[in-house]
Amino acid sequence: MRNTLIALIGFIPLVSGAQDFDAVEIKTTKLSDSIYMLEGSGGNIGVCIGEDGTFIVDDQFAPLTKKITVAIGKLTPKPVQFVVNTHWHFDHTDGNENFGKAGAFIVSHENSRERMANDQLIALFGREMKAYPQEALPKITFRKSMSFHYNGETINIFHVGRAHTDGDAIVHFVESNVLHMGDVFVRYVFPFIDEPNGGNVNGLIRTLDKAADLADGETQIIPGHGPLSTKQDLLDFRQMLTKIRDRVKVKVREGKTLEEIIASDPTRGYKATGSVTKDAFVKIVYDSLKKPK
């Protein structure tokens, strides 16, 4: 009995934690007359409402679709017409099937669609993702960028390159001056970069640079996880990443092994607050730098 319990506890996936979806409440924050942020469990959701219909960014877990739909229903009577996935990780996309069946068009980077259409393994957390059924797959994909002209808002969606995964989409609501970053920007330390599935620390930093170029002191930034943020928060996050990346890079150039680099403590000054340990993060950075881009 005791062994079973321990085995079960060990099996709880770290990314999502033990999930009691009944206990989850959806918190709504107004960012402008047309843009809202919803927090529940999983990736933060961006919502754009208006005359044309409802457009959302990410859709968390399937058991939360009802609660998310109720929260959106308090903002607008119009149904969700478009769901943009910032990437293919389950805590951002598991609601796709429900929204797809209800008639929404799912949109993503082409690499994310490819991943959702096939079985995946998120190795660091030992988490398998089975291929999604047809209704959950994006009907619309893009390669570099695309734009929506919707609800009086110019919505630019772009992909800079390998970052958190190989299929990240950043969503810029131009008139409202809001950015949704997906997991390219999160508020916990150290960030998870899905390096075995195409993520890369250099690309992540480049994507942050592009976002910083689009932002000013007034920009409201929705991170993949954590509270609503500012450009300064994003720049602080970038600074942490570059500092650690540069420390690892020097050691790689000196020909040090991963073990030697971990022993040199390149994350000094920062403390892990999420489920990625400092050693796991150093390995991610090391693997990113060792692989050709």
Ligand SMILES: [Zn+2]
């Ligand atoms: Zn993710």
